[in-house]
Amino acid sequence: MENYPLLWRRTRPAKKAAGRPPKLSVDEVVAAAIRIADTDGLAAASMARVAGALGTATMTLYTYVPSRADLIALMVDDVLLARRLEFGDGWRERVALFSARTREMYAAHPWLTEVSLVRPPLGPGTMAEREFLIATMTAAGVPVGQINRAALTVTAYVYAFAREAGEDARLSRDSGQSTESWWHERGDFWEDWFDVEAYPAMTALWNAGGFEDQAAHDYGLALILDGIERSVGKDSGIERPVEKDVRIERSVE
Known part of the structure; x- marks a missing residue:
């Protein structure tokens, strides 16, 4: 309790x-x-x-x-509270802020990866996050019945990548070796053990330079936000409000 x-x-x-x-x-x-x-x-x-x-x-x-x-x-x-999630700008920019500061939080505090937030402490930090995301989805014009779903979808995605950043920092601290160095040490795997015929899709993508761009986080988050934006007003009978009319002036301290 x-x-x-x-x-x-x-x-x-x-x-x-x-x-x-x-x-x-x-x-x-x-x-x-x-x-x-x-x-x-x-x-x-x-x-x-x-x-x-x-x-x-x-x-x-x-x-x-x-x-x-x-x-x-x-x-x-x-x-959680130290992220200082300020209200302002457009709703997509708010989500980007939430994502960036959550990743920074895990990188700065790698021990968070050892704690489950499935049952979070019901304190100001947790409440500030929920208020921020629900208000952000409201500002986006998401229908009432879908606001919490949209907020939870964003939360799950952002935390998945943020925990990865925390795990990277924790493993680097505990082992004294960076992840980049860890992969470099395994360079011979691709020459001696990787079977190009057994993994043709991966091989084709490698040859096409498809592994060079690693911005998966931004790509996936943009897809989620695009989907939320397209769903606004769809079959809901609710017109999307003009965001400048949604005024939320207080900041989360």
Whole structure:
């Protein structure tokens, strides 16, 4: 069960307790855990390691964050919120912003690949993402019954590529070898083991230079957005609104 008072601590701060003020804050604890996980992986961000980094006892740390599960949820929600998904520009540009910042998030925090977001922490970071995407699909003129479907489709696609970027960063950190170097070491595979007759489609594409352009992410995202755009108003009886009339002025902090 989520610890809502901790997840929503910035919007609904707890009443100050009597006595001496605490030496640390929950924000400091979470930030320290994120720094450790960024450098050494999620497993390294134990309560003992975080406490040591903050110069306090492990048991003292539990007075700020009751469990490691709570700590991980707070870490995840904080990095989700740190993307700062601003409202503005056209709806396609908003999706591009969401995609770029989500990939940057995974590259900066590779430990996210070790966390499932199928059941995300219900904090400000998760809510900011859902609000951003639902508002974006609304601005695109997607019919009400299809808004959440469109938002979830974009989310699934973006996160698939973003996790790949995170896995690349994590593997590079753990092995000390870049993915480019890893592939270079296997150059002899294509000469000694790859059978051009068994894989004619791949061979033909290689000979035609079809593997040189690796911009698969942009290509696929454009197809999804084109499909959403074409579906707007189709068999729905709903006219597509002019986007400049859709005004969303607040930003997600």
